[in-house]
Amino acid sequence: MTKQELTAEIFKQNSMLCVGLDSDINLIPKHLLQYADPIFEFNKQIIDATHQVTVAYKPNIAFYEAMGIEGWKSLEKTIQYLNKNYPECFTIADAKRGDIGNTSSMYAKAFFEWLNFHSVTVAPYMGNDSVTPFLSYKNKWVILLGLTSNKGSNDFQFQPIENEHLYEKVIRTAQQWGSSEQLMFVTGATHPTQLAGIRKLAEEYFFLVPGIGAQGGSIDAVCENAINSSGGLLINSARQIIYASPNEDFAETAYNMALQTVKPMQKFLTALV
Amino acid sequence: MTKQELTAEIFKQNSMLCVGLDSDINLIPKHLLQYADPIFEFNKQIIDATHQVTVAYKPNIAFYEAMGIEGWKSLEKTIQYLNKNYPECFTIADAKRGDIGNTSSMYAKAFFEWLNFHSVTVAPYMGNDSVTPFLSYKNKWVILLGLTSNKGSNDFQFQPIENEHLYEKVIRTAQQWGSSEQLMFVTGATHPTQLAGIRKLAEEYFFLVPGIGAQGGSIDAVCENAINSSGGLLINSARQIIYASPNEDFAETAYNMALQTVKPMQKFLTALV
Secondary structure, three states, rough: OOOOHHHHHHHHOOOOOOEEEOOOOOOHHHHHHHOOHHHHHHHHHHHHHHHHOOOEEOOOOHHHHOOOOOOOEEEHHHHHHHHOOOOOOOOEEEEEOOOOHHHHHHHHHHHHOOOOOEEEEEOOOOHHHHHHHHHHOOOEEEEEEOOOOOOOHHHHHOOEEEEHHHHHHHHHOOOOOOOOOEEEEEEEEHHHHHHHHHHHOOOOEEEOOEEEHHOEEEEEHHHHHHHHHHOEEEEEEEEEOOOOOOOOHHHHHHHHHHHHHHHHHHHHHHHOO | OOOOHHHHHHHHHOEEEEOOOOOOOOOOOHHHOOOOHHHHHHHHHHHHHHHHHEEEOOOOOHHHHOOHHHHHHHHHHHHHHHHOOOOOOOOEEEEEEOHHHHHHHHHHHHHHHHHHOEEEEEEEOOOOOHHHHHHHHOOOEEEEEEOOOOHHHHHHHOOOOEEEEHHHHHHHHHHOOOOOEEEEEEEEEOOHHHHHHHHHHHHOOEEEEEHHHHHOEEEHHHHHHHHOOOOEEEEOOHHHOOOOOOOOHHHHHHHHHHHHHHHHHHHHHHHHH
């Protein structure tokens, strides 16, 4: 998917919502356990119910990997279902992969060829040759960890390097590896005061923003600090939407919660038109 | 596996060799393609041939993930084969995972419960809560990226932070999270002059050392700079051993290459006894 197509979709849907498919067999509604593949059935119903207010879906790969072969099969079916039925939705493999060059190529093959996601999240610690193999795919995206939403971001990402912090060094350096047509950054909603600075550092780039909802970040603060003329944000919510109800009405309730999550974004998007 | 057991095995085998199972369907001997699972057959024969001079096996997960469901099945069979037939061998899932706390727990479940590896490599960028979920398993290990062997290690790992480099900050900080009974560090053989400094920083810890062979690191230099009284090193070689011959004699040739790789380690180990 191109940046132009993603931007068009954001304005068409009037939404920057990314729904996180952190689907856990212990948390999905119990009545789904009768299905042959409960996780796929859960994802399918969540996607069908929410796609009209959603521009991106982001399965976190850990939840599938933890279930072994069956988990990978559920993931495979989910991305196939998305690509077939909702090709306009941007898809993110939240995998946080990264290895030496020839090995990162193998991860790129997994997520871009086998599973055919539009994008994959990548960890920056190993530097250039761990990231660039993912950038060799046309119309595929790397979403590089910049400033993450978790408490542990304080340990290394906020370390001072010359006149900036490590996360700023990462975001500045990575722009030499990929343009805003193929590279995005993960910037956590839990750091609203830093978001404005990151936007200045990477004006044209999309940010994937986790940390609203369960983690406590505010959509208003994210938009005020980091929206750009393309929208430039994919704001993720997972647990708060997908587990909004434990009952048979889970998909409808997820839709209502998604709609409620999108509302605060819409005044910012409308102001751009 | 405990540190004491691993150390005993090193002295028993007189070896610190870790064989990297970076098994690629395009590089294994052609006659194996007739098997139902060529990658498992390749791994099995490599393991059977080399286990007498090897203390650890390290499948790099990317090579399996790139093959989709079939790749994960090959990996599952490989680790089951190792655990059943060679329980004395230390096993490393070279996965370089890491995510926010509850998500890292899912990765830990994948590698320690589903696949039952002794250890998993973890990326440090996301800090404390991305690493500690892996440390809650008894007799399982985290192998944290410290100073990696690739060219990209120059981008961020060598950045100066106060009086040290980022990789030193990582190695120093992580010792507050886990003892040398459950935490190791990845330290590349391609940085021999830094290895002595890292050993001073983490005297009791094991290091997983990639970068000899194809990447150009020297076993002598690694041992001179970083051996400790337990051995304290797992020195990895992959391509140079597993692809030593493209013919039907590949397993025997791999054994010969493994033996040749172990030789330079033995004078250092013997000197410790």
